[in-house]
Amino acid sequence: MKRSLDRSLVQRAGFSLLTLVTLMTVVPILAVVVYIARQGLPAISWSFLAQMPGDGMRAGGILPAIVGTLYLTLGTAVFSVPLGIAAAIYLAEYARENWLTRLIRIAIINLAGIPSVVYGLFGLGLFVFFLKFGTSILSASLTLSIMTLPVIISAAEEALRSVPQAFRTVSISLGGTRWQTIRRIILPQALPGIITGVILGLERAAGETAPILFTGAAFFLPRLPNSPFDATMALPYHLFVTSTQVPNMPFQIQYGTALVLLVFVLGMNVIATVIRSRARAKRQW
Amino acid sequence: MGKSRTWGEAVITAVIKTCGYSAIVFVVLIFFFLLREGLPALAEVRLADLLAVRWYPIENYFGLLPLLTGSLIVTAGAMLVAIPFGIGTAVFIAEVAPRWMREVLKPLVELLGGLPSVMLGFLGILVLAPFLRTFLNLPTGLTALAGSLLLGAIAIPTVVSITEDALDAVPQGYREGALALGATKWQTIWRVTLPAARSGALTAVMLGVGRAIGETMTVMMVTGNAPVLAVHLNSIVSPVRTMTATIAAEMGEVANGSTHYHVLFFIGLVLFVISLAVNVAASTVVFRQKKRAERVLS
Numbered sequence: 001m002k003r004s005l006d007r008s009l010v011q012r013a014g015f016s017l018l019t020l021v022t023l024m025t026v027v028p029i030l031a032v033v034v035y036i037a038r039q040g041l042p043a044i045s046w047s048f049l050a051q052m053p054g055d056g057m058r059a060g061g062i063l064p065a066i067v068g069t070l071y072l073t074l075g076t077a078v079f080s081v082p083l084g085i086a087a088a089i090y091l092a093e094y095a096r097e098n099w100l101t102r103l104i105r106i107a108i109i110n111l112a113g114i115p116s117v118v119y120g121l122f123g124l125g126l127f128v129f130f131l132k133f134g135t136s137i138l139s140a141s142l143t144l145s146i147m148t149l150p151v152i153i154s155a156a157e158e159a160l161r162s163v164p165q166a167f168r169t170v171s172i173s174l175g176g177t178r179w180q181t182i183r184r185i186i187l188p189q190a191l192p193g194i195i196t197g198v199i200l201g202l203e204r205a206a207g208e209t210a211p212i213l214f215t216g217a218a219f220f221l222p223r224l225p226n227s228p229f230d231a232t233m234a235l236p237y238h239l240f241v242t243s244t245q246v247p248n249m250p251f252q253i254q255y256g257t258a259l260v261l262l263v264f265v266l267g268m269n270v271i272a273t274v275i276r277s278r279a280r281a282k283r284q285w
Numbered sequence: 286m287g288k289s290r291t292w293g294e295a296v297i298t299a300v301i302k303t304c305g306y307s308a309i310v311f312v313v314l315i316f317f318f319l320l321r322e323g324l325p326a327l328a329e330v331r332l333a334d335l336l337a338v339r340w341y342p343i344e345n346y347f348g349l350l351p352l353l354t355g356s357l358i359v360t361a362g363a364m365l366v367a368i369p370f371g372i373g374t375a376v377f378i379a380e381v382a383p384r385w386m387r388e389v390l391k392p393l394v395e396l397l398g399g400l401p402s403v404m405l406g407f408l409g410i411l412v413l414a415p416f417l418r419t420f421l422n423l424p425t426g427l428t429a430l431a432g433s434l435l436l437g438a439i440a441i442p443t444v445v446s447i448t449e450d451a452l453d454a455v456p457q458g459y460r461e462g463a464l465a466l467g468a469t470k471w472q473t474i475w476r477v478t479l480p481a482a483r484s485g486a487l488t489a490v491m492l493g494v495g496r497a498i499g500e501t502m503t504v505m506m507v508t509g510n511a512p513v514l515a516v517h518l519n520s521i522v523s524p525v526r527t528m529t530a531t532i533a534a535e536m537g538e539v540a541n542g543s544t545h546y547h548v549l550f551f552i553g554l555v556l557f558v559i560s561l562a563v564n565v566a567a568s569t570v571v572f573r574q575k576k577r578a579e580r581v582l583s
Contacts, residue, residue: 007469008469011472014475015471019381021370021373021374021377022378022382022390025374026390026394030393032400032404035412082304083307086301087304089305090301090302091305094298094301094302094305104305104306106568107308107312108308109564110312110565111312113499113560113561114315115499115500115501115556115560116500117532117553118315118319118532118556118557119315120533120536121319121536121550122314122318122319122553125319125321125322126318146311146315149307153308177291177294179294179297179298203399204399207399208401209403209501209502210501236403239404240403240406240502243406243410244410251411254407258404261401265401266396269395269396269399273392
């Protein structure tokens with residue numbers, strides 16, 4: 001009798017501890033989001049979003065940083081999306097389980113683990129100096145897309161693999177070639193999963209600073225970039241320089257910048273989650 | 286028609302295959318460029334000088350030990366945060382929480398993984414560091430401790446998601462068996478489920494270490510960036526400087542091809558090798574676990 005009392009007491013204590021640990025993990029996350037929103041909201045106005053910075057960043061808006069982050073995200077998508085999806089198709093539909101495929105998988109895992117600042121070094125060495133693209137949107141986008149690649153490949157492969165084998169068997173037995181099967185049957189079925197993965201990958205790229213530090217980010221530009229060979233301002237880099245390198249920087253502008261970046265990143269996250277849950281609800285297999 | 290179809294098919298297959306190999310190509314390219322720009326450092330600076338304790342590039346002191354110890358102390362501190370909180374949260378989500386709560390908690394933890402590291406660094410400067418300074422009565426709040434706390438938070442989503450996967454992979458029969466023998470839910474978790482998932486948890490911790498040691502912006506913003514040897518007990522509450530922060534802070538100002546430039550690439554090479562080792566080790570743990578599970582279940 002006494003033992004079972006002890007046991008239930010231990011269980012109570014254990015579960016309380018786990019609940020406490022989880023709360024201590026989750027509550028600060030919510031607190032960060034709420035805090036940034038509350039501190040940043042007063043800064044948000046049409047002129048903050050649509051004007052150039054003035055007075056050494058201490059006044060005006062953050063338009064070039066917003067536009068720059070959009071350009072970098074799009075540039076990253078241009079390179080990483082087709083390459084990543086094609087690589088995923090190879091792994092899910094063509095590759096046999098042999099040493100080469102294992103090597104590809106190890107390479108993907110390693111790409112995912114390489115520190116972001118090392119990507120920056122690589123981009124500097126290959127794109128900026130060796131290929132002479134200079135400090136530019138092009139160099140930064142290429143660097144970010146290699147960093148994003150493992151995320152997109154893994155997510156897209158998982159989406160492709162979740163399409164039931166019967167779909168392939170039926171299509172092939174009706175005379176479809178392998179590519180026709182992929183193109184018309186598998187890809188449409190896997191599309192929501194692929195899009196979710198792509199958005200989550202691009203979300204990471206949009207928030208990154210270290211890979212663009214020496215490949216494409218500019219402290220301040222008096223005009224918007226008008227070619228892929230121009231350097232650009234970007235939201236995360238702007239937040240970094242204004243919070244470390246500009247003396248007497250008004251807090252409100254910093255929190256405003258942080259909020260815009262947060263909305264950008266969270267917005268992508270929410271879109272990805274909605275697409276995923278809608279597709280799950282609609283799925284008939 | 287039939288012919289052009291097979292021809293098109295061949296082209297597409299070739300393109301897809303080439304893209305499939307791209308990951309290998311990029312890893313090799315990254316390694317090659319780090320070697321190409323980083324190895325000259327070994328010719329320009331004596332190995333004994335690289336292993337010295339003074340990092341002062343303007344006067345050609347390139348001792349890497351302060352940076353190495355800085356990275357180690359911040360990462361170790363981060364793990365002290367990420368392991369209990371990450372594994373605890375994963376166990377709660379996988380084993381204790383009811384379904385609806387799981388659906389709320391999982392996206393929240395994923396949200397933490399999606400927060401840009403520069404934003405956490407920004408809050409570290411404005412909120413965490415002043416708090417630590419007054420709370421612990423320090424000369425500055427920008428310390429290894431601030432870096433460890435934030436890095437721990439950054440590593441948590443990695444630890445949670447992999448540990449949770451490992452717990453999910455434990456066969457339901459294990460739990461049912463334990464409960465049928467009269468164990469409480471807590472005993473089942475503590476003595477059966479968690480031990481069965483331990484190699485997954487180990488993988489999670491290793492990848493968490495990899496994530497923490499490679500993190501750049503947050504540590505650069507909150508650790509104070511003083512390149513001093515971090516080997517004392519109170520180093521945790523002093524400013525330190527990590528390898529990643531050194532590259533990020535100094536690469537913008539060095540002349541292309543100078544010794545300083547080569548040494549920074551050499552540090553990048555060291556980081557690359559560390560992350561390679563961590564990831565290969567982590568994936569062999571998973572591989573071994575799979576093999577053992579197959580042996581047990583067959």
